[in-house]
Amino acid sequence: MTRTLHRFHGGIHLPDQKALSLGRPLRQAALPSELVLPLQQHIGAAAQPLVAVGERVLEGQMVARPEGFVSAPVHAPTSGTVIAIEARPVPHPSGLSALAIVLQPDGEGRTVEYQPHSDWSALDPSTLRNLIRDAGIVGLGGAGFPTAVKLNPGPHTAVETLILNGAECEPYITCDQWLMQERPEEIISGALIMRHALQAQECLIGIEDNKPAAIAALRSEVARRGLTEAIEVVEVPTRYPMGGEKQLIKVLTGKEVPTQGLPIAVGVVCHNVATAASVHRAVELGEPLIRRIVTVTGHGAAQPGNFEVPLGIPMGELLAQAGGTTAGFSRLIMGGPMMGITVEQPQAPVIKTANCLLAVTDDELERRAPVRPCIRCGSCAEACPVSLLPQQLYWYAKSKEFDRAQDYNLFDCIECGCCAFVCPSNLPLVQYYRYAKTEIWAQEREKRASDQARRRHEYRVAREERERLEKEARAKKKAAALAEGESDDKKAAIQAAIERAKAKKAQANATPPATDPPAEQPAGEGAAPAEEKH
Amino acid sequence: MLTAIFAVAALAVAFGLLLGFAAIRFRVEGDPVVEKIDALLPQTQCGQCGFAGCRPYAEAIASGEVEINRCPPGGETVVLALADLLGRDAAPLEGGEQQKLKAAIDEQTCIGCTLCLQACPVDAILGAPKHMHTVITTECTGCELCLEPCPVDCIAMVPVKLEIATWRWPLPKPPANREEGPRP
Amino acid sequence: MAVISSPHLHSPAKVSGVMLQVIYALVPALLLEFWFFGWGLLLNLLLTLAAGYLFEAAMLQLRGRPLAPFLSDGSMAVTAVLLAAALPPLLPFWVPVVGMLFAIVIAKHLYGGLGYNPFNPAMVGYVVLLISFPLEMSGWVAPGGWRLHDFGLGDSLNYAFSGQLPPHITLDAITGATPLDAMRTGLGLAKTVSEVESRPLFGLFAGRGFEWVNLLVLSGGLWLIFKRIIPWHTPVGLLGGLFVTASLFHLVAPDQFAGPLFHLLSGGAMLGAFFIATDPVTCATSNRGRLIFGAGAGVLIFVIRTWGGYPDGTAFAVLLMNMAAPTIDYYTQPRVYGHGGSE
Structure with missing residues (x-):
């Protein structure tokens, strides 16, 4: 183990608080009265429901199929009846609702017949990827990117390094640590499958050095299987945000993921250790992603610990199963204290990316100090793991100079929260960046909409002009005819009327009565433009 | 004395030629400023600025006739963008910030008169005479020009529904010190 | 919600x-x-603090800001302490007050308050006094002179508020030139550096009294660096810049240019390096920028002391570099992760 580690700029040391949830053994969460399965639990397009209300489903049955390439299906975590497909509160900072399939468990636990593939090494990477995609696996570390997409490097890209991320750098969270300590065989099996799917040359597992038991467990598993040549378990320093994909890649390989790019651009693919374990279950057991390990912790939770939970269990229910809240409880957070999102509605379900349920007390937050003006102390720039200048981004976000914010690489910000953590003025810096990012996206949407509106308006103006000219031409013609002689004109008019009647008759016979005779319309105010346009 | 006069005269001629040459050589077709302003406007064609559409307003701004704060649909964003483009002071928006609305036709009441079709500046209403009309919501700019012509008042402006995909983080409450003032 | x-x-x-x-x-x-240097220092400190508190409260009130959080943030106190530490100890009472007026009202609040001021407030106040009241600002109490002449608190108060000295003491008896002053005058009279430095005023290595005070400033600064309150880059840059420039000139012409030790420990360079140039609001932001900022200030201190119109140049040097800070920031942006290059 003589790998030379690199370092990333900045980062901070945090009190890890991990012992809080490691005191108890894993508990199995009891089935709740209903499971809420949002159609979007991943990055990409929302899944499309495959079931109807009232339909009975089996455990492991796909209830929503992926829509498009970057998407993931949803499976029923247990057998039961679909009682609704409607908007339900989901864990999102906005507190808004989103479409979800609501399942009432019948408690029978009847499963679909799982198709194990113990001979996966004989399968080609593409087949493996499809297995993983159909199992609904997404990144379990928090981002939720569909795993099958990440396992597809493209035809001409060689993958040098597969990295399994076991850093788990956020304080409080221990679900990955528990998994590494108790189920190392699943992680290693998953790593081998992923390595095969990617045809990667080497596989590294990066773990922060505050988890010696996890490191030892994985190392002995690697040794037991005689894989020391293939898989290397690397101890990395404990420094937040070590578990950030870009940071871990830098530390382990010295390579930097280019801005706006993916790790594959430098020949690296990075997956969470829990994702690897679920890949193992999907391929070797045939079981789709229907449950995960969740850490329920914080001083606001009465009996913190790790739980194996069916996806879709309401967070409040899970918290209740962990003994409920303590007296000082103030806030429920999904994820860690640095990047987690506040959950306003406890009926929001545990989704695929929910690694931790953090019930905090006021004392833990230390947020009560008033916000003061920035004194440009530069602590934020020192802490930033991406070497940004957070104080400049803050100025420009606040003054809505989004162009300048982008000049200062706003979109390279990973929202890790280091800057806001160290800020002596207590500025909510990350929220400023999120504000600026979502504003910029909204402006881009509005720009597209206004460009579209301009084109439509210009088209309409052109059409009106054309019609006016045509009308004038007709009027001129008429005037000319009038000048030629009144009798002629009268004759002509009668002739024309006869002609029209004939035509009308012929047309009425030719076309089904439901359709409007187009000839009678006063030239084209109607539906046409939408189709005519492009 | 004479030399001085000659020198000045010669200089005048030289610079005159230079300017004349530059005027021809670097001649700009049309008025690009109008294009740039028009590109920033939201293209609702709503006429709330007092002009017949976005482009006329853009022309009026370019000629310096009007303030840059008369576009309610564009909101503060457009005022700031215009201020930035033209180097003018960003005046507060006339009438304040507006909620984003889109037209919706009550299809029970609609009599199919096509008057709203003729009013819509972006052809975002679908329908035929004596047939029910409907709004193509994605194309509707929320200009409200269809409201007035409707003889049965069956068109209502409905707020755009908040969705997770288009949700925006709010600006944090500013620190107590002050709100404005970027520092370069 | x-x-x-x-x-x-x-x-x-x-x-x-x-x-x-x-x-x-x-x-x-x-x-x-x-x-x-006696009671005058404490008197100045009290005056700057009291005046600063009044001006700060008045300006916050005028600008419609809440009083409590801003009065308690301690930034005014730092300005007051720094100004008092820099002022000569024997002054009419209005001098520190006028200094704080410029520091707080003009340099700080008229620019938008804490975090928005481009110039270090204490140094603006000091420089305004230095330029406006050269006579008052040039007389330093001779080190230890106040005890020798039994110049107590009452005498200090009396002098500050009425300009009267006790009958048995003349102003010349208790004040004297600072080492920087003496060096400047001496060199101006074509004396050599070693001749000037042979006077008892020069103490062991950089001026009686001043050398020890500055060593304590240095240790306080090191403590701040140790506690990670200030970055090491600015002081290292400043002291390094001053040291290197002074050494170069001293090596070339040891009779005409004082040595680096004298420059580092006799005037305001130490205070400037650790407590003034490090003011985060007015300094450069990146570490590289801070090194450049410090080095620039160090060189400027030497230049002003040697060829400028004032014996010490710390305040001017810091203010000049304050002006350059945005430019330094612009050119020393760190390379962002994933943006080309590699380490």
């Missing part, structure tokens, strides 16, 4: 804490300064 953004954790470091630490770090040096 109020949206709460992550992170949910915050470090306990607070602006007021930072300011307090800065003041603590200066206390030993202030005590020693008092030992050498």
Whole structure:
């Protein structure tokens, strides 16, 4: 183990608080009265429901199929009846609702017949990827990117390094640590499958050095299987945000993921250790992603610990199963204290990316100090793991100079929260960046909409002009005819009327009565433009 | 004395030629400023600025006739963008910030008169005479020009529904010190 | 509904804490300064603090800001302490008051308050006094002179408010030139550096009294660096810049240019390096920028002391570099992760 580690700029040391949830053994969460399965639990397009209300489903049955390439299906975590497909509160900072399939468990636990593939090494990477995609696996570390997409490097890209991320750098969270300590065989099996799917040359597992038991467990598993040549378990320093994909890649390989790019651009693919374990279950057991390990912790939770939970269990229910809240409880957070999102509605379900349920007390937050003006102390720039200048981004976000914010690489910000953590003025810096990012996206949407509106308006103006000219031409013609002689004109008019009647008759016979005779319309105010346009 | 006069005269001629040459050589077709302003406007064609559409307003701004704060649909964003483009002071928006609305036709009441079709500046209403009309919501700019012509008042402006995909983080409450003032 | 953004954790470091630490770090040096230069220093300190408090409160009121959080942030106190530490100890009472008027009202609040001021307020106040009242600002109490002549608190008060000295003391008896003054005058009279430095005023290595005070300033500064209150880059840049420039000239012409030790420890360079140039609001932001900022200030101090119109140049040097800070920031942006290049 003589790998030379690199370092990333900045980062901070945090009190890890991990012992809080490691005191108890894993508990199995009891089935709740209903499971809420949002159609979007991943990055990409929302899944499309495959079931109807009232339909009975089996455990492991796909209830929503992926829509498009970057998407993931949803499976029923247990057998039961679909009682609704409607908007339900989901864990999102906005507190808004989103479409979800609501399942009432019948408690029978009847499963679909799982198709194990113990001979996966004989399968080609593409087949493996499809297995993983159909199992609904997404990144379990928090981002939720569909795993099958990440396992597809493209035809001409060689993958040098597969990295399994076991850093788990956020304080409080221990679900990955528990998994590494108790189920190392699943992680290693998953790593081998992923390595095969990617045809990667080497596989590294990066773990922060505050988890010696996890490191030892994985190392002995690697040794037991005689894989020391293939898989290397690397101890990395404990420094937040070590578990950030870009940071871990830098530390382990010295390579930097280019801005706006993916790790594959430098020949690296990075997956969470829990994702690897679920890949193992999907391929070797045939079981789709229907449950995960969740850490329920914080001083606001009465009996913190790790739980194996069916996806879709309401967070409040899970918290209740962990003994409920303590007296000082103030806030429920999904994820860690640095990047987690506040959950306003406890009926929001545990989704695929929910690694931790953090019930905090006021004392833990230390947020009560008033916000003061920035004194440009530069602590934020020192802490930033991406070497940004957070104080400049803050100025420009606040003054809505989004162009300048982008000049200062706003979109390279990973929202890790280091800057806001160290800020002596207590500025909510990350929220400023999120504000600026979502504003910029909204402006881009509005720009597209206004460009579209301009084109439509210009088209309409052109059409009106054309019609006016045509009308004038007709009027001129008429005037000319009038000048030629009144009798002629009268004759002509009668002739024309006869002609029209004939035509009308012929047309009425030719076309089904439901359709409007187009000839009678006063030239084209109607539906046409939408189709005519492009 | 004479030399001085000659020198000045010669200089005048030289610079005159230079300017004349530059005027021809670097001649700009049309008025690009109008294009740039028009590109920033939201293209609702709503006429709330007092002009017949976005482009006329853009022309009026370019000629310096009007303030840059008369576009309610564009909101503060457009005022700031215009201020930035033209180097003018960003005046507060006339009438304040507006909620984003889109037209919706009550299809029970609609009599199919096509008057709203003729009013819509972006052809975002679908329908035929004596047939029910409907709004193509994605194309509707929320200009409200269809409201007035409707003889049965069956068109209502409905707020755009908040969705997770288009949700925006709010600006944090500013620190107590002050709100404005970027520092370069 | 109020949206709460992550992170949910915050470090306990607070602006007021930072300011307090800065003041603590200066206390030993202030005590020693008092030992050498007498009650005038404490009087100045009280005056700057009181005036500063009044001006700060008045300006906050005028600008419609809440009083409590800003009066308690400690930034005004730091300005007051720094100005008092820089002022000559024997002054009419209005001099520190006018200094704070410029520091707080003009340099700080008219620019938008804490965080928005481009210039270090204490140095603006000091420079205004230096330029406007050269006579008052040039007389320093001779080190230890106040005890020799039994010049107590009452006498200091009396002098500050009425301009009267006790009958048995003349102004010349208790004040004298500072080492920088003496060096400047001496060299102007075509004496050599060693001739000037042979006077008892020059103490062991850089001026009686001043050398020890400055050593305590240095240790306070090192403590701040150790506590990570200030970055090491600015002081290292400043002292390094001054040291290198002074050494070069001293090596070339040792008779005409004082040595680096004298430059580092006799005037305001130490205070400037650790307590003034490090003011985060007016300094450069990146570490590379701070090195450049410091080095620039160091070189400017030497230039002003040697060829300028004033014996010490720390305040001017810092203010000049304050002006350059945005430009330095612009050219020393760190390379962002994933943006080309590699380490």
